[in-house]
Amino acid sequence: MKIRFKILAGFVLLITMLFIAGSMSIYEFLRISKLVNTLIEDNYKTIEASKRMMEALEREDSGILLLLMGKWKEGRQIIHSADSMFYSAFSIAQNNITEINEDRYIEKIKTSYLDFKKKWEPPIVGTNKERDINWYFIELHSNFLLVKSEVNALMALNQDSMYEEASEMKEQAHRAIMPGIVAIISSLIFLVLFIFFLNKYFVSPMERLINELKNFNIHSNSFNADITTKDELKELENEIQNLIPKLKAHK
């Protein structure tokens, strides 16, 4: 094999090793960034929306209690603003279905919320429901708890998925970093090996050639650099050996 090929092969292999490790790391990091996106876009958005739905429900509950106490204006004001807050959060969740069966959870929230709304939409102040705490507990509170539990279930679904994705991200981060570490260590070992071969097969034979030539020049010793490789150095040794008799004859 030619010297050029041997040296080139070393560099090509080294570059290939580093290039592939780098590509793998980049690929894994891209996968991580995609996962982060999923985490933020899909799960975090729904979790936030669920939290807002919960808050809206709590406010509606307070508004209902104000209505029961006969405070119509304050009560209805709180309820209406909470209702619009609930719907705005609900529409975010509804348009962000990313998990398996998530649509069913959304449907359950919708049904239970409409049932709950049916209870507080009709007039309360000035009717026999006013100051009737039993009506609140028997008719309304169970619906309130049901909607809350449905919203909670949606939140839990997204939180679990977020946890799973975060664990996967941890694994991928490991897979992104490890090729780099392995590549650095392997490249260092490879370089040591490369330098060893360069020294063994190029530097040492060259030194031997030079020493033999010096010996020949000074002491007119026979020339034998003992090159064992089948490359240009061997050719050079052969050529020098061919040249020596001619030089001797010329003298």
Add this chain to the structure above:
Amino acid sequence: MRVEIVIRYIGMVLLFNALFLFISFLISIFLSETTDIPLLYSTLIALVFGLFPLIYVQRTHYITILEGITIVVFGWIITCLIGSLPYILWGGEFSVINAWFESVSGFTTTGSSIVNDIEALPKSLLFWRSSTQWMGGIGIILFAILILPESNTSKLILLNTEMSKLAKSNFKYRAKEIFRILLFVYFGLTILETTLLNLAGMNFFDAINHSFATIATGGFSTKNLSIASFNNISVEVIIMIFMVFSGIHFGLTFNTILGKKSNIFNSTIVKTYLLFLFIGLLFVSLKLYVTDTYPWWQAVRYSAFQVISLGTTTGFATTSTANWPAFTQIILIYFTIQCATAGSTSGGLKFDRVLIFFKALAKQIKLIQHPRAIISLKVSGKTIDENLENHTMVFVILYIFIIFFTTLLLSFLDVDIFTAFSSSAATIGNVGPGFGDVSSLGNYSGLPNLGKFILTINMLLGRLEIFGIISLFFIKSWK
């Protein structure tokens, strides 16, 4: 010593690893698993380090014994390092030390594991895990040299270095023939067992992985509960038969198939070894039955499997032996120390040495009684020369010393004495499961990292039959 020659041969071994890594990579691609990149990069590294020396270093027609030993010892160590790469790169339960442990355990056919949930591992990684055992079973250096083109003289030196004198004793063939026999028996048994397991109800993937682990006397299963998870008597019987065959000298198995005179049925070693296994399973079953641990048929079923599994250094399990009576555990520990016969895929002490050791003891007693007597030591009708006798005595003593020394080191790391002793014996014997925290259905994940590392040295010592590694420490005296 010509370092470049050593590097060339180790590179060839790595090329062989690259082949199996690539097959595992193809499986991961086919099954769309997360191991694709780790396996591909590991293949690339094995390939680069395997091919590069071939560009520079030319073929040699002769290697010295020192070069041979260096190739074998470093070949094993570097193979184990490359073997740990897919685990390290994939992550999961595999920290660097865990990956090294799993890799060494695989290549040395020990079969001890740190994985808590084996079934959660991708199939391609499970295949790589089983492949390491299959490659290691016959001896990774030998396997690579068998297949790759090299000069016969070099092959012979490596054969002599990798195989002990005892292992070669039943091969009345030339080196070339020995390679052929090893390949024939190894491939033949693997194909036959895979087919039979498949017919017995195992799916093809499990069948090939379990036959890899059986023929190599490794013991890595694809299931958390090992063979117990199949709860299939036919599977157990097939595996038991093949475990016994894998624990017997391959040359004798080959001769038996060809109907030659020197076969399994005429070998004193094999007959005594099988008798020991039978006596062991008889005692264990009796104790299990008498202590009401199992009804009689279950006692026989479980004890037969566990005795054969440990007695052949395979390490599969059909039940947990952790709560078995102490008497049965001691018998199983004896089999863990005794190991299978030389010339098989098993590691550790080897039954042949145990037999020679006891015969040598008897000889010494006779010599005390009759100091002038000339007594020759015979095994299977063959006279054991004094060199081999002395070598065996030293080996047995050194082996026991290493078990006790490792036990001491592990107990220093606060590992309980039973776990420490049984894991030391199980790793140097390349058996796999021990007792205590590392019992048959347990694993080694709970041990301290330094403890795991010490046990991997044990595994390598057991696989390389101690002297190979030790002689490298005295490299100066070779000059």
